[in-house]
Amino acid sequence: MATVAEERLFGKSIKRREDPRFITGRGQYVDDVKLPGMTYAAFVRSPHAHARLNKVDASAARKVPGVLAVYTGADVKVGGLPCGWMLPDIKVPPRPALAQGKVRYVGEPVAIVIGETAYAAKDGAEAVKVAYEALPAVSNAKKAHETGAPQLFDNIPKNQCFYWTIGDKTATEAAFKSAATVVHQALLNQRLIPNAIEPRACIASVSPATGELTLWVTSQNPHVHRLLMAAFVLSIPETKMRVIAPDVGGGFGSKIFVYNEEVVVSWAAKTLGRPVKWTAERRESFLNDAHGRDHVTEAEIALDHDGKVSGLRVKTHANLGAYLSTFAPLIPSYLYGPLLSGVYKIPAIFCEVWGMLTDTAPVDAYRGAGRPEATYLLERMMDRAARQLRVDPAELRRKNFIPKFTDGAPYQTPVAFAYDSGNYEPALRRALQLVGYDQTRKEQLALRPKGRYIGIGVSTYIEACGPAPSAVAGSLGAGAGLWESGQVRVHPAGAVTVYTGSHSHGQGHETTFAQLVADELGIPMEQVEIVHGDTAQIPFGMGTYGSRSACVGGSAIVKCLDKIKEKGRKIAAHLLEANEQDLDFAGGTWTVKGSPDKKKTWGEVALMAYLAHNIPKGMEPGLEATSFYDPVNFTFPFGAHIAVVEVDPETGAVKILKYVAVDDVGRVINPMIVDGMVHGGIAQGVGQALWEHGVYSEDGQLLTGTMMDYALPKADALPSYVTERTVTPSPINPLGVKGAGETGTIASTPAIANAVIDALEPFGLTHLDIPLTPQKIWKAVAAAKQK
Amino acid sequence: MYPAAFDYYAPKHIKEVLGLLGKLKDDAKVLAGGHSLIPMMKLRLAQPKHLVDLRKVSGLSGIKLNGKAFAIGAMTTHWEIESSATVKSKLPVLAEVASVIGDPAVRNKGTLGGSLAHADPAADWPAAMIALDAEIVCEGPKGKRKVAADQWFLGLMATALQDKEILVQVRVPLPAAGSGAAYMKFPHPASRFAVVGVCAAVTLDKQGTCVKASVAVTGAGTKAVRAKGVEAALVGKKLEAAAIEAAAQKAAEGVDVQADLQGSVEYKAHLCRVFAKRAITEAVKRAGA
């Protein structure tokens, strides 16, 4: 029977309950699942960026020992992969599960080979002969827009998938006309390749008894996978499909989407009558997992005589890749433009985006998704402006901050968002203190004559988390609601099972959600079990992305707990023959106010709910609740990150000397887990600033397609971070939480980039594009020295 | 990451290895630490039909100090060299080179012989072995032979190793008194291989004049090479900053510098000069110490 928890769990750094399983190799990942009679799939992929697909000859492959079947685009009879977000006048190219007629990027799946073993499948895939007729290809979003550029689709002229704007064009033009200072800058936000540690994988199995398809898949949102695949691809009732996303080893967005492989594998399992497994090789992950970022941008910022920002104008060519991945159109539109006001009062903003198709892997949400692109742009422009005006970059930011608003009244930006709550100055002040700003500026000046160049980079950012009212999302083009479900089932002896539509693939939900529930009910965490990742167990769920699990998924659970506690109170009052209003609930016990010995414990009430021997008249037995929580707004975490770097002008190498992060993610359930999120996020953002770059040659060959070429951040290249927090609760959800999953990634790229450019100030350099590789820096310094 | 099918052999004696190589001909490859070969097989860039594993062959690993030279078995791992107390006291530059190869997992598996036989253009050992005047010992059907390290590297992943031979040992002479050596590299941000690596060894007389200089460059070109111009410019001089700087200017001469994503020809040639300067400066410091 449940005993009473001693102290509050909310806000405690409890060690992650899931970790012992992971670090002792007892996790259950998709690839660990083995079914009787299971077969293995390998995919034949296009080596061409753009080619006509003339003939696929599988005769030799079918003769390879152990090969069971080879299917091509002509065989696989399923619907194309759907796109889940529409924009006005968008042109959606058809996306077949296996290429038909043409291939449009290197790595596009052309055929599937199924074997008794993974080796047989792979041998078979090597033996498939494909006749391609190579066509000219284009990989750069801006070049794809030029007249005469190679055309990917006949009916999508100039490869333009959409044109989208936000903000007030006239007001912005007026702001620029009357500006005292205008700074223009061309910026690249390079393509990134996600690289979750667990490669994507799936297993499909069709029960001969019921005809039900079970799909184990590395998914951040199993219900979304089921919805999209059942309704649009396989055309089967949802009831005939179960999706299980067991332990998943990281996603960073790349596991939100429905991909070719799971669709083809599901079809093949049915056709062949045997379970089929596919696990990506790392090389396949590089080629076919959705990539991130890839913007070519022209930005202009206008300031008045007092150094107040009066306008921002942005033109972006966003590379979408060859086809639209599940949420591709959303990322460079509504997750980008509305972030352009940042933490600043900017009266007029106008942003234009051209969504471009190119002969590259599809681009979609990658940790931060649109928000890092906007933040990098804005924070770089703030530094450019500060340099031009010869004012301190921290000071210029402070001057332009939106003043504190924490009374529940939102701040309306000129680009759609109404921020929930914010108090930006204290975070910056604290970060400046922690980094020793004034002292470091002095050192910077003192070191320069010795030929040493250190730089300080400030980034004050905002993020939008927990997307957001479903009705609004729908009006903006979403093909799904953006609420979350929770279900709480209290068992007769008082233990609790929580079913959540959120999905944990590194976030630690099994710990934080249990903390939350145990805390609210006053019972020990050991009495709380968190279940996620299985459509057969959870009512419905939108999954985990956009830093939404705590603020949306957690709130849904809290709503359930409210209902449970209300019913529990009724039962307790009935048993105690007291008025409901006269009961206190604390430490898992209902007590009659003023008579501490008149009480009923959580366990007693739970048991009575199931015995139903003595419950209020008309009340149903049992104790469980379901809630669907639809937030009224996004939440808006913010903060200030400051980096100190040293640049070696002789080689162009950058060393990070110090990194300070002061974040405000609202109330914090588990500080250690949030710190972990922030640390990992910073590493990823630093990776973008200094090392990572998914490079395609002009004609569409991926030049950074292995871990020997694509430079992920490594521990020894990163400093020990100094992290702190301010706490500004969100008024829009019952927990007061804002979201912490992406802040680090969003804030750190501009902090590092600004620091490097600041270090190069003596060479007269005002901008270099990320990643700031040694070669790029050395070249720029060498050129500056020539002048 | 599924290699094509192959047969596997685990012989215990060198004679057996040589017998297998004689019998299996071109379709056989020897396997050492596997940290270059296995990734290539997994990508199916290499598809040997037979794999002859050297790990169980006796007498191929270990570090011995025989009078005036180290004799290091081909199968000795980078980590064994990095952590050897004898190496650290008698020829610390070897431990220094080993310690900057890849990461601990790579160093615990990868071998000295494997690295020299593979001759990756960006590997670290090649520069060190040339600069330290090492000799590479091979064994084949006709017995053993020695090849000077600066004659070993013939081109992109091509060496003086002959058909049916294996590399069995590397001999590194102890430097004369008054010597110092250093290895400096600019690591590739992803792989940690050398974008450019320079190893310098100098011997100074009592007056501080350079009597011997040996400098080699790896990473920038298709193979590691001796920087003869640099060596010539150092010998006979007092190695002060200006002399080092001037000599280092010749570091890219004779290197067939290759452009790639990490650098243009111009940048990499510049890095050769910078790292030559840094390695020589450090070697001189150590020689004086």
Ligand SMILES: Cc1cc2nc3c(=O)[nH]c(=O)nc-3n(C[C@H](O)[C@H](O)[C@H](O)COP(=O)(O)OP(=O)(O)OC[C@H]3O[C@@H](n4cnc5c(N)ncnc54)[C@H](O)[C@@H]3O)c2cc1C
């Ligand atoms: C992630 C990673 C990072 C790395 N970073 C670096 C780095 O920074 N610097 C660096 O120098 N290296 C680096 N390496 C390479 C590593 O040092 C390799 O281990 C080494 O190059 C090859 O040695 P091996 O023992 O693994 O050889 P194997 O991979 O087993 O063999 C390589 C080749 O040599 C042949 N061969 C091996 N031994 C012999 C022998 N005794 N006689 C004849 N032929 C033989 C094999 O047949 C094969 O063709 C890295 C490797 C990896 C995977």
